[in-house]
Amino acid sequence: MNSIYPILEQFNEEHLLFPSYVAAFEDIDGLLGLHRETGITQNLLVLGESGTGKTTLCRAIAAKYPRTVLTERDIVPVLHVPIPCAATIAGVTEAMLAQLGDPSPAFGSISTKTARAIKLARALSVELLLFDEAQHIQDRGRLPTQYHVGDWLKTVMDAINVPTALIGLPRVGQLLQVNEQLRRRFSRRRYLQMGQGGETSIEAECLQLFVSLGATxxxxxACGAFGWAEMGQRVYYACDGRVAYVKKLLSGAIRIALDRDLREIGPTVLEEAFTKEVWWEGVGQLNPFNSGFRFRKLNQVNEPFERGLLGTRPVARGRT
Ligand SMILES: Nc1ncnc2c1ncn2[C@@H]1O[C@H](COP(=O)(O)OP(=O)(O)OP(=O)(O)O)[C@@H](O)[C@H]1O
Ligand SMILES: [Mg+2]
Structure with a gap:
């Protein structure tokens, strides 16, 4: 049983360059390249459901342009700031200061902290800002708060004057609907979702990811009696086209297969892994690997890919 752990660990770290991920990576990388070559500052909104690889993408961009430690100062080309759940202006400023290496991010008033963050970002030669988990701004619910944090973001972007990617769940689009100045700054958008290539269907792309991950x-x-094309459809419904769920499913399947000394991972193992790893109520017709499955998206109420309601209507809570 012990030998399963290195396999799972290695599998968890597998990093695949699937088309929508590569397209988003190139778009963000292109912002930095354009700014370096021409001084032009363009911004991008990157939207994707949970588990589509947004944070992984931010980390990959930051890894491409790592922090350099010089004797006189550090250089941080890419600043990745996850917006905290309590997305108050103070909270977001502190998150930014923490990423900039400020020793006391909580120290000072909001305006002094903001000024410090801008100064530090310039001193560290930040060339690209990545604000991840942007939906937390919207989840605050109250429109005045959304405006204030949006205005803060606009001020910081204008002062640092480097390209910015705002990254989050699709509902961030609604945040921009109520903030015209942010909307103008993030008019370019990229959706981190499969099946945008035109030539390849979403099911085929999902199958490709499943097979590539499986090859590791x-x-x-094995596709069993389903055949590979149908298996692609079933994987798509089981994972909603999200890389995180493809990984969950396969890591559950490999556990079962190794545990039972199986020679292959086929539909029966995947059916069990789906129930264990993705949706415990996903049995019988509600399991994409069951022969009775109805080939429909599992996004109804209480199903695993139900769209989150949070943020679709104003909720009175918290303070600014
Ligand atoms: N390009 C990739 N190749 C392989 N695995 C990936 C890739 N991108 C993401 N993953 C896997 O999917 C999981 C979820 O990714 P990530 O945390 O980046 O998603 P996310 O879109 O930020 O989700 P959330 O909105 O919930 O924060 C990661 O743990 C990682 O294992
Ligand atoms: Mg994330």
Whole structure:
């Protein structure tokens, strides 16, 4: 059983360059390249459901342009700021200061903290800002708060004057609907979702990801009586086209297969793994790997890919 752990660990770290991920990576990378070459500052809104790889993408961009430690100062080309749940202006400023290496992010009034963050970002030669988890601004619910944090973001972007990517769940689009100045700054958008290539269907792209990830495992995948094209559809419904769920499903399947000394990972193992790892109520017709499955998206109420209601209507709570 112990030998499962290195396999799972290695599998968890697998990093694949699937089309929508590569397109988003190139778009963000392009912002930095354009700014370096021409001084032009363009921004981008990157939207994707949970588990589509947004944070992984931010980390990959930051890894491409790592922090350099010089004797006189550090250089931080890419600043990745996850917006905290309590997305007050103070909270977001502190998150930014923490990423900039400020020793006391909580110290000072909001305006002095903001000024410090801008000064530090310039001193560290930040060339690209990545604000991840942007939906937390919207989740604050109260429109005045959304405006204030939006205005803060606009001020910081204008003062630092480097390209910015605002990254979050699709509902961030609604935040921009109520803030015209942010909307203008983030008029360019990229959706981190499969099936945008035109030539390849979403099911085929999902199958490709499933097979590529499966190829990194020590036990081979099998489609059984379904055939590969149908297997692609089933994987799509099981994972909603999100890389995180493809990984969850396969890591559950490899556990079962190794535990039972199986020679391959086929529909029966995947059916069990789906129930264990993705949706415990996903049995029988509600399990994409069951022969009775109805081939429909599992996004109804209480199903695993139900769209979050949070943020679709104003909720009175918290303070600014
Ligand atoms: N390009 C990739 N190749 C392989 N695995 C990936 C890739 N991108 C993401 N993953 C896997 O999917 C999981 C979820 O990714 P990530 O945290 O980046 O999603 P997210 O879109 O930020 O989700 P959330 O909105 O919930 O924060 C990660 O743990 C990682 O294992
Ligand atoms: Mg994330």
């Amino acid at each position: 495992l020590p036990i081979s995948l």
